[in-house]
Amino acid sequence: MNATTSAEEDLAAVEQVLAGDVEAFEGIVRRWQSPLINMAWRYCRDRSRAEEMAQEAFIRAWRGLSRWRRESSFSTWLFALAANVYRSELKRFPAQTLPLESAHEPSGAASQLSELEERRRQEALRRAVLALPLRYREPVILYYFHEMDLAAAASAMSLPQGTMKARLSRARALLRRRFPQLEEESAVVELTALNPGKEAAN
Amino acid sequence: MNWTKTIRSEENGAGADRNARMEAEIGRILATEEKLIPSSGFMASVMEQVRQEAALPRPISFPWTWAVAGILLAGGVFGWGVFEILRPELPALDILALRALTLPSPQAWVPLAGPVEEVGWVAMALVISLLCWLLSRRLAGSGGLL
Numbered sequence: 001m002n003a004t005t006s007a008e009e010d011l012a013a014v015e016q017v018l019a020g021d022v023e024a025f026e027g028i029v030r031r032w033q034s035p036l037i038n039m040a041w042r043y044c045r046d047r048s049r050a051e052e053m054a055q056e057a058f059i060r061a062w063r064g065l066s067r068w069r070r071e072s073s074f075s076t077w078l079f080a081l082a083a084n085v086y087r088s089e090l091k092r093f094p095a096q097t098l099p100l101e102s103a104h105e106p107s108g109a110a111s112q113l114s115e116l117e118e119r120r121r122q123e124a125l126r127r128a129v130l131a132l133p134l135r136y137r138e139p140v141i142l143y144y145f146h147e148m149d150l151a152a153a154a155s156a157m158s159l160p161q162g163t164m165k166a167r168l169s170r171a172r173a174l175l176r177r178r179f180p181q182l183e184e185e186s187a188v189v190e191l192t193a194l195n196p197g198k199e200a201a202n
Numbered sequence: 203m204n205w206t207k208t209i210r211s212e213e214n215g216a217g218a219d220r221n222a223r224m225e226a227e228i229g230r231i232l233a234t235e236e237k238l239i240p241s242s243g244f245m246a247s248v249m250e251q252v253r254q255e256a257a258l259p260r261p262i263s264f265p266w267t268w269a270v271a272g273i274l275l276a277g278g279v280f281g282w283g284v285f286e287i288l289r290p291e292l293p294a295l296d297i298l299a300l301r302a303l304t305l306p307s308p309q310a311w312v313p314l315a316g317p318v319e320e321v322g323w324v325a326m327a328l329v330i331s332l333l334c335w336l337l338s339r340r341l342a343g344s345g346g347l348l
Binding site: 026033175 | 221231237244245248251256
């Protein structure tokens with residue numbers, strides 16, 4: 001499904017819902033359930049809670065559908081609304097996180113990285129994002145959720161792109177300090193990409 | 203001297219490279235996230251809640267027009283009352299000029315003093331009560347409760 005078709009379908013569904021057809025909202029839920037759940041997952045890293053938060057976002061969208069101005073795309077409006085819902089949900093009941101200082105980097109030399117250890121390391125980094133201060137955490141979540149589209153992430157947070165960029169940079173610096181071993185491993189990744197045969201032989 | 207500067211700038215350059223590499227690695231990890239698939243009952247659950255919400259009567263919208271008018275009226279009455287209380291305490295002001303700005307003073311109502319005045323107050327209270335009752339019925343009716 002391309003973006004234009006999706007936008008047209010969203011618009012048509014919204015018009016139908018506003019005209020009183022409750023069932024037309026199902027099309028919107030079908031199209032956006034996966035993005036909204038995955039976005040919520042990045043906020044809390046708890047599957048069942050992510051679904052609850054996404055459900056709440058859909059209900060708020062249902063209630064506020066008439067407030068969507070056609071100036072921005074439906075997806076932009078929906079993501080901004082969902083971000084607001086997730087932010088306030090997590091203020092009420094914070095996600096279970098460790099302080100950033102106690103987010104341990106998995107040990108082990110770069111050359112001994114097994115797939116399992118690699119996964120554990122990646123998960124540790126993703127969880128460390130949740131331990132960032134809120135003003136840095138949310139830009140990271142939204143930037144990578146929107147596949148590194150700075151404009152989309154900034155618009156979901158109603159922030160200027162410059163501010164968003166500055167917060168992202170600060171967040172990366174905080175994570176970099178917390179995970180110094182990433183340097184060696186990124187070098188290994190680069191070497192592997194350059195000499196795949198040699199790395200396999202080792 | 204120049205060598206020191208060169209070495210320092212090379213170190214800074216190396217540091218910046220290292221930071222850039224690490225940040226690229228952080229970006230790579232955060233950008234590659236496995237996608238969650240919604241559970242089978244998710245959509246049904248959302249639609250069930252939406253249907254329940256749709257079946258409820260619409261909430262009564264707050265009557266801002268009436269509220270603003272009421273607040274202005276109450277504020278005006280309160281202000282006038284305060285002014286009337288404080289007026290004797292302001293001898294420096296030109297009383298005649300102030301009288302021109304305010305409602306007739308109680309002395310001007312002397313001919314109405316006595317039982318007629320009391321009846322007037324009671325009648326006014328009744329009219330205000332009636333208006334309040336009619337207003338609340340109208341609001342409840344527009345909200346579908348009556």
